Amino acid sequence: MQACSQITRLCADNTQPDALDCQSIAADGDEAACGDNLDFCLGECDEDLRSPCSGLCENPTTFTVPDGSTFQSGALGNGAGCFATTSEIFTGTCTGLGAGRQITINGKVQRCDGSDWAYPLPGQRNYGYCIQTTAGSGASASFTAR
Numbered sequence: 001m002q003a004c005s006q007i008t009r010l011c012a013d014n015t016q017p018d019a020l021d022c023q024s025i026a027a028d029g030d031e032a033a034c035g036d037n038l039d040f041c042l043g044e045c046d047e048d049l050r051s052p053c054s055g056l057c058e059n060p061t062t063f064t065v066p067d068g069s070t071f072q073s074g075a076l077g078n079g080a081g082c083f084a085t086t087s088e089i090f091t092g093t094c095t096g097l098g099a100g101r102q103i104t105i106n107g108k109v110q111r112c113d114g115s116d117w118a119y120p121l122p123g124q125r126n127y128g129y130c131i132q133t134t135a136g137s138g139a140s141a142s143f144t145a146r
Contacts, residue, residue: 003034006055011045018044039125052128056107057082065089070146080135086128091116092145098137105131
């Protein structure tokens with residue numbers, strides 16, 4: 001879903017001043033402007049959900065990473081994946097995504113070559129992180145977060 005569509009969908013019924021500004025930005029249809037304002041608008045308009053994955057994906061698998069521990073996703077399969085955490089994570093790794101697949105953290109592409117993700121990670125969204133994978137080959141692909 002494009003940024004303007006996400007803003008339109010999530011801000012549709014919100015009558016707060018900032019939400020009305022976001023509705024106006026989306027109505028202009030300028031994807032660059034919508035992208036620049038996406039995080040702000042999702043935070044303003046998605047007042048009921050306000051999860052790290054709000055506006056990025058629906059029904060994320062939630063997980064926690066207690067301090068000093070590591071979350072392991074297990075095999076991701078060939079479909080798109082969506083994971084949300086409000087734990088403080090500093091890095092992670094990803095392996096086995098097939099050609100053309102990507103993993104993102106809060107909408108920013110991360111490398112998937114077994115090396116640690118670049119530090120610092122993208123800024124938190126709604127007090128956490130949304131980790132997504134695109135669909136494709138590589139059913140045994142996985143990621144860790146710590």
